[in-house]
Amino acid sequence: MMEKFDAIVVGAGLAGLASAYTLANEGMEVLVLERGDYPGAKNVTGGRLYVNPVRELFPDIWKKAPLERFIASEGVCMMAGERSVSINYAGNELLEEPYQSFSILRARFDRWLAKQAERKGAMLVDKSRVDDLIFEDGKVIGVRAAGDELHANVVIACDGVLSFIAEKAGLRRKVEAPNYAVGYKEIIELDPSQIEDRFGLEGNEGSARMYMGEVTKGKFGGGFLYTNKSSISLGIVIGIKDLMEEKPSIEAPVLLDEFKQRREIAGLIKGGETVEYSAHVIPEGGYKALNKLYGDGILVAGDAAGLAMNIGVTVRGMEYALASGYYAAQTVLQAKEKEDFSAAALSHYQTQMESSFILQDFKNFQEAPQVLENPRFFNHYPEMLGNIMKDIYEVPAGSKNRLYPTIKQYMAFSELWAMLGDMRKVMKI
Amino acid sequence: MAGILIYSDKNDYALELLTAARIITASSGLDVRALSINNDSQAEALAGAGAEVCKINNTAIALADASALANAIKQAVEKLDINTILLSSNLRGRELAGRLAQIIGTACLTGVSAVKLNGDKLECQRNALGGATVATQYIATEKKVIAIVPRSFEKAPAGTGKISELEVDVQATPGLKLVETKAKSEDSVDIEAAEVLVAVGQGLNSKDDLPMVEALVKALGGELACSKPVATDKKWLSEERIIGLSGKKCKPELAVLLGISGQVQFNVGIRDAGTIVAVNSDENAYVNKMADYVLVDDLHKVVAELNKILA
Amino acid sequence: MNIVVAMKQIPDLQQIRIRNREPVLDAVPLTLGNIDKNALEAAVAFKESHGGKVTVLSAGSEDLEDTIKEALAAGADEAFLVLDDELDGADSEAIAGILGAALNRIEDKDLIIFGEGSGDNYSGQVGPRVAEILGIPLVTYASSIEINDKTAKVVRSLEDCEEIIELTLPAAVSVLAGINEPRIPSVTQILKAGKKPKEILEMDDLGLALAEKQVITLSNLAPESERKQILLKSADELVKALSSQSLIGR
Ligand SMILES: Cc1cc2nc3c(=O)[nH]c(=O)nc-3n(C[C@H](O)[C@H](O)[C@H](O)COP(=O)(O)OP(=O)(O)OC[C@H]3O[C@@H](n4cnc5c(N)ncnc54)[C@H](O)[C@@H]3O)c2cc1C
Ligand SMILES: Cc1cc2nc3c(=O)[nH]c(=O)nc-3n(C[C@H](O)[C@H](O)[C@H](O)COP(=O)(O)OP(=O)(O)OC[C@H]3O[C@@H](n4cnc5c(N)ncnc54)[C@H](O)[C@@H]3O)c2cc1C
Ligand SMILES: Nc1ncnc2c1ncn2[C@@H]1O[C@H](COP(=O)(O)O)[C@@H](O)[C@H]1O
Numbered sequence: 001m002m003e004k005f006d007a008i009v010v011g012a013g014l015a016g017l018a019s020a021y022t023l024a025n026e027g028m029e030v031l032v033l034e035r036g037d038y039p040g041a042k043n044v045t046g047g048r049l050y051v052n053p054v055r056e057l058f059p060d061i062w063k064k065a066p067l068e069r070f071i072a073s074e075g076v077c078m079m080a081g082e083r084s085v086s087i088n089y090a091g092n093e094l095l096e097e098p099y100q101s102f103s104i105l106r107a108r109f110d111r112w113l114a115k116q117a118e119r120k121g122a123m124l125v126d127k128s129r130v131d132d133l134i135f136e137d138g139k140v141i142g143v144r145a146a147g148d149e150l151h152a153n154v155v156i157a158c159d160g161v162l163s164f165i166a167e168k169a170g171l172r173r174k175v176e177a178p179n180y181a182v183g184y185k186e187i188i189e190l191d192p193s194q195i196e197d198r199f200g201l202e203g204n205e206g207s208a209r210m211y212m213g214e215v216t217k218g219k220f221g222g223g224f225l226y227t228n229k230s231s232i233s234l235g236i237v238i239g240i241k242d243l244m245e246e247k248p249s250i251e252a253p254v255l256l257d258e259f260k261q262r263r264e265i266a267g268l269i270k271g272g273e274t275v276e277y278s279a280h281v282i283p284e285g286g287y288k289a290l291n292k293l294y295g296d297g298i299l300v301a302g303d304a305a306g307l308a309m310n311i312g313v314t315v316r317g318m319e320y321a322l323a324s325g326y327y328a329a330q331t332v333l334q335a336k337e338k339e340d341f342s343a344a345a346l347s348h349y350q351t352q353m354e355s356s357f358i359l360q361d362f363k364n365f366q367e368a369p370q371v372l373e374n375p376r377f378f379n380h381y382p383e384m385l386g387n388i389m390k391d392i393y394e395v396p397a398g399s400k401n402r403l404y405p406t407i408k409q410y411m412a413f414s415e416l417w418a419m420l421g422d423m424r425k426v427m428k429i
Numbered sequence: 430m431a432g433i434l435i436y437s438d439k440n441d442y443a444l445e446l447l448t449a450a451r452i453i454t455a456s457s458g459l460d461v462r463a464l465s466i467n468n469d470s471q472a473e474a475l476a477g478a479g480a481e482v483c484k485i486n487n488t489a490i491a492l493a494d495a496s497a498l499a500n501a502i503k504q505a506v507e508k509l510d511i512n513t514i515l516l517s518s519n520l521r522g523r524e525l526a527g528r529l530a531q532i533i534g535t536a537c538l539t540g541v542s543a544v545k546l547n548g549d550k551l552e553c554q555r556n557a558l559g560g561a562t563v564a565t566q567y568i569a570t571e572k573k574v575i576a577i578v579p580r581s582f583e584k585a586p587a588g589t590g591k592i593s594e595l596e597v598d599v600q601a602t603p604g605l606k607l608v609e610t611k612a613k614s615e616d617s618v619d620i621e622a623a624e625v626l627v628a629v630g631q632g633l634n635s636k637d638d639l640p641m642v643e644a645l646v647k648a649l650g651g652e653l654a655c656s657k658p659v660a661t662d663k664k665w666l667s668e669e670r671i672i673g674l675s676g677k678k679c680k681p682e683l684a685v686l687l688g689i690s691g692q693v694q695f696n697v698g699i700r701d702a703g704t705i706v707a708v709n710s711d712e713n714a715y716v717n718k719m720a721d722y723v724l725v726d727d728l729h730k731v732v733a734e735l736n737k738i739l740a
Numbered sequence: 741m742n743i744v745v746a747m748k749q750i751p752d753l754q755q756i757r758i759r760n761r762e763p764v765l766d767a768v769p770l771t772l773g774n775i776d777k778n779a780l781e782a783a784v785a786f787k788e789s790h791g792g793k794v795t796v797l798s799a800g801s802e803d804l805e806d807t808i809k810e811a812l813a814a815g816a817d818e819a820f821l822v823l824d825d826e827l828d829g830a831d832s833e834a835i836a837g838i839l840g841a842a843l844n845r846i847e848d849k850d851l852i853i854f855g856e857g858s859g860d861n862y863s864g865q866v867g868p869r870v871a872e873i874l875g876i877p878l879v880t881y882a883s884s885i886e887i888n889d890k891t892a893k894v895v896r897s898l899e900d901c902e903e904i905i906e907l908t909l910p911a912a913v914s915v916l917a918g919i920n921e922p923r924i925p926s927v928t929q930i931l932k933a934g935k936k937p938k939e940i941l942e943m944d945d946l947g948l949a950l951a952e953k954q955v956i957t958l959s960n961l962a963p964e965s966e967r968k969q970i971l972l973k974s975a976d977e978l979v980k981a982l983s984s985q986s987l988i989g990r
Contacts, residue, residue: 569956
């Protein structure tokens with residue numbers, strides 16, 4: 001007899017594990033299939049998880065979750081070719097529990113979350129890739145993995161960006177370069193005491209830093225740095241379209257190398273050992289590029305649905321993955337009650353997503369991708385700021401100029417007018 | 430005073446064990462005894478290297494019957510008041526080590542590549558974690574069984590020893606019958622002695638590509654070696670040519686590794702080479718990290734080009 | 741025909757990193773030794789052609805309950821486990837004693853199969869030790885096994901020769917890595933593995949207590965290696981580089 005599951009989840013990333021955990025918690029028979037050697041083996045993230053939006057969805061997990069450091073200090077650095085200007089932010093609210101955001105390492109976090117889902121009764125099989133969907137009368141009824149046919153009431157596609165499952169189900173949009181970015185990231189090991197000294201941290205405090213400007217040669221994107229317990233996550237994100245268009249073409253790995261050699265970074269990672277190097281695609285088309293979220297017998301969650309957002313220097317996707325996984329599970333629970341897994345019944349997912357922070361965020365930021373395409377943000381402003389700072393700090397042999405004319409020199413009428421234009425667009429975000 | 434006993438089924442390895450035993454006993458003045466079982470030529474060879482040899486001749490003991498061998502050695506250990514038994518860590522020796530340690534009721538280390546007496550501790554080095562690390566360990570029990578990797582020590586030089594006979598009472602193991610012994614196909618290559626080694630791995634497309642690699646071997650004046658699967662799974666080359674944990678440990682001046690991924694069990698056998706060249710189509714292949722020169726390319730293409738340049 | 745396969749739980753060697761020459765074992769997933777998988781495959785292949793039952797026997801830490809699923813998915817019918825958190829890394833002598841005691845509890849056993857060496861320790865002691873404890877014949881380094889009614893014909897592959905040995909059952913064999921190609925279980929087999937019977941014992945149940953370690957580890961370090969890792973672009977460059985060091989053209 002062929003076994004039939006309440007749900008088959010494809011992909012043990014955050015979206016998949018969140019839905020498996022939620023379903024198993026309610027006693028559903030759920031199978032998670034993951035192609036990697038273990039959950040988290042292949043998953044790439046920058047490394048910051050905002051807990052607030054998802055705290056209540058998984059009330060039991062946060063106390064024991066393997067989070068690295070809570071972010072107690074934020075920094076932004078505008079990098080010009082030869083200089084940079086940094087702003088660091090520290091606020092008491094960042095030091096108060098419950099902490100707003102944490103650095104995390106996916107290899108550790110995903111494996112732990114998988115264990116929790118298994119404890120609740122979810123079945124997880126790793127090292128097995130889903131090769132195809134099985135249809136019956138146009139409805140998804142299962143998956144094919146390593147020659148096996150496995151049946152379920154609902155398949156939840158959580159297989160990440162470029163979701164093959166969503167494509168098979170006809171739910172994915174055509175892939176267009178402007179809707180994707182690539183991220184390159186290294187994990188660099190350092191002693192906890194070195195990290196604390198270099199970043200001025202105490203105990204479990206952590207630091208998050210964003211870098212824009214020269215990091216991506218003035219292109220849309222930026223660099224990021226997060227401190228973990230005994231390592232640093234360092235990487236860059238850059239739009240695929242920008243990478244392709246630049247002549248001569250820019251090689252993203254070279255950008256990361258150059259980034260690491262910048263004075264601003266080199267001192268922070270000195271003596272550290274790179275223990276992991278990874279690259280990954282990020283959906284960043286925003287609201288307009290989202291995939292269809294449901295079909296007959298199928299739901300799509302996380303990156304697979306396009307649920308990641310890039311607002312210049314920060315990427316957010318993990319909360320959306322966790323929450324969409326949760327709502328997909330809720331939808332399956334509801335469908336199970338009525339024993340109806342048709343697209344009409346599963347459209348409940350869309351409704352839930354609309355009223356949650358997820359699609360509200362995506363709507364609020366829907367102009368962001370277009371606005372941020374403006375190269376002035378990543379090229380012109382970092383250079384200008386750097387130059388102003390240079391002049392302010394410079395003490396020449398002769399007399400120093402008054403500050404006002406110095407600044408005015410950079411703020412000609414045409415520049416102010418252009419800035420105003422940029423501001424107006426930014427206000428749409 | 431309790432002494433050291435050495436035994437190997439192979440004459441050369443027994444001579445190496447003699448050297449090891451002498452290094453250990455140099456400062457302690459312990460006795461060294463050599464055992465030879467049903468092997469008169471070995472007894473002569475050991476005596477010719479200055480050993481005090483105890484010779485057992487007993488038809489109940491067959492070489493294929495490791496249990497009977499272990500029993501014979503156990504009796505020698507008791508009769509000769511022995512604390513430390515050195516065996517060779519070839520395949521027969523490894524099995525013998527486990528059995529002997531079990532019946533004497535003691536701890537045992539196999540695959541030992543170096544020994545050092547430090548106070549009263551006999552510190553042994555052996556590969557651990559599949560070859561990723563080298564562990565330094567010692568046995569805390571009074572009696573110790575240690576199996577030493579062949580060719581870790583030089584053979585003992587000539588000297589004058591003596592031979593005495595030893596009686597043991599051993600039964601052949603019931604239920605075990607040797608039907609036939611077949612010598613393996615002669616391949617008398619000695620890759621350990623080569624100064625230049627060219628080794629091929631599973632990156633090689635087919636057996637038909639071997640001649641071109643052999644041409645390169647010739648041009649470089651070296652020997653041909655391989656990773657384990659090339660010999661055991663594919664059977665393209667003889668097992669004599671395997672480099673690694675279960676093959677040979679080599680220290681050539683130059684090693685050219687073609688289409689080998691560089692997993693630890695292989696690396697163990699080549700990490701002491703002078704200069705390592707890796708040719709692999711995968712830029713992330715682990716072998717690239719353990720090489721001095723790295724060429725990320727198709728090995729067939731590279732070999733053809735090298736042959737052309739060197740011709 | 742009932743076959744028992746002894747398999748050891750080890751850290752996944754591919755996932756071990758070296759930091760400051762020390763192996764980092766923290767958070768490394770556990771798996772079963774490679775050659776032990778060959779041992780299991782030999783047993784399962786025999787069961788499939790001749791019938792019978794395959795029991796996997798293992799002694800290790802509590803994680804074993806999970807790790808052993810790999811063997812149950814790959815065709816073992818049931819597991820016999822001895823659990824104690826001190827067992828990972830215990831002396832071969834202790835492990836052999838435990839396996840021997842456990843085997844005495846397993847009633848019908850015609851053949852016991854070991855790996856030639858465990859994945860991490862690769863010492864090749866445990867099989868021979870168990871054979872001495874049980875007083876049954878054992879052939880090591882098998883490159884093929886043929887089982888008949890009351891006997892097994894085993895090819896023992898040594899460095900310079902092959903021995904063909906006939907064993908009267910019950911007996912034991914340790915296999916070489918090259919003896920077969922272990923199967924990769926399908927998803928349904930993996931799912932069924934969770935439901936297969938497991939007998940779980942603790943040391944007390946076997947009337948045993950773990951003795952103090954007799955093999956003491958002073959250090960365990962990766963060898964120092966400082967290779968140049970110079971990336972070359974062509975065969976030409978390689979020849980030049982090697983010639984300049986007079987490694988070729990002598
Ligand atoms: C460089 C970079 C930096 C980022 N920084 C941040 C950040 O700081 N904060 C943040 O919130 N987000 C960040 N993101 C985004 C975030 O990492 C993703 O949005 C999030 O990981 C999405 O989770 P997911 O579960 O949807 O997909 P994934 O984590 O990609 O998981 C998909 C899983 O499916 C598996 N899979 C795929 N195909 C199959 C198949 N056919 N069969 C079986 N299994 C399959 C994969 O192996 C994988 O485990 C960043 C992303 C990148 C690349
Ligand atoms: C206990 C134990 C003991 C072992 N002992 C040994 C031992 O002594 N010796 C040993 O070698 N192994 C040993 N092994 C096996 C070892 O783990 C590896 O499986 C083996 O070394 C892999 O051999 P390989 O590199 O030839 O093959 P693979 O790992 O398959 O690598 C083939 C490589 O070729 C490259 N390649 C493919 N095509 C091309 C091309 N056209 N041009 C260039 N490159 C190409 C690939 O990128 C790949 O890196 C042992 C294993 C165990 C468990
Ligand atoms: N803890 C264990 N549990 C079960 N079998 C084991 C264990 N340790 C070793 N073995 C078996 O003994 C063989 C040889 O192990 P070793 O002596 O450690 O090289 C392995 O291949 C296994 O078949």
